[in-house]
Amino acid sequence: MRFYTINALALVVFFGLMLAGFFGDIPAWLYVLFVFIWVLITAIGSFQIKLNYHFQSLNHNYKTSENCISITFDDGPNPEFTPKVLSILKEYGAKATFFLIGENAERYPEIVRQIIEEGHTIGNHSYSHSKNFGFFSAEKVTAELKKTNSILKEITGEDLKLFRPPFGVTNPNIKKALKNTEHFSIGWSKRSLDTTNLSEEKILKRITSNLKKGDIILLHDSSVKTIAVLEQLLLTLSSHKLQSVPVDRLLEIEAYA
Ligand SMILES: [Zn+2]
DSSP states (O other), X not given: OOHHHHHHHHHHHHHHHHHHHHHSOOOHHHHHHHHHHHHHHHHHHHHOGGGOSSSOOBOBOTTOSSSEEEEEEEEEOOTTTXXXXXXXXXXXXXXXXXXXXXXXXXXXXXXXXXXXHTTOEEEEXXXXXXXXXXXXXXXXXXXXXXXXXXXXXXXXXXXXXXXXXXXXXXXXXXXXXXXXXXXXXXXXXXXXXXXXXXXXXXXXXXXHTTOOTTBEEEEETTOHHHHHHHHHHHHHHHHTTOEEOOHHHHHTOOSBO
């Protein structure tokens, strides 16, 4: 059930209600209920990238023949935590993907270079990561994506093709922007909630229970909890004979144009 199907269905129900209201008595609560359900479905669809409600995101690759998963980190580079994440990944021989905020990349270009040099992949995570990103016009989203791409091209020489929507929010404007910029939208199948006040044990359990090859894990290299969870996660992976690879390898797509 996608955005347009739901809206077409809602229109049919709406006109049905109007017609029924014309010939008989329709209680007001029925209209309220109708609007409430529509708003609820739209909100769930917009906040759950996995549902592909507005457009298709790449959320996993369960068809992979390799014993691989992908760990992804959002919101960096961060001068305090990204170097720690990199050194843990190196210790365990794991490769990951970092979805970088343009504003942060501009401030810490040397960390961006280190990420690339150590064999990880980078992607675009908007320029400002504004709380209002979900309300931006298609033009504004396009401008943010292009600006971040050009900053990272300057630093690394690479033209990024991967994009992760801030907060995993999707809507018709972001869909339009992605059509302009031709980025792949990368989602996840395992959300850690590592930036909430959940305990480290709970965060680890969320990502490791039912973990299977082809999964994409969402973490943030901007929080202290992630550091503790990452080490435990990598130990769990090795006991399951699973290896973390950059998301472009897992999905068999190109990370750079
Ligand atoms: Zn983010």
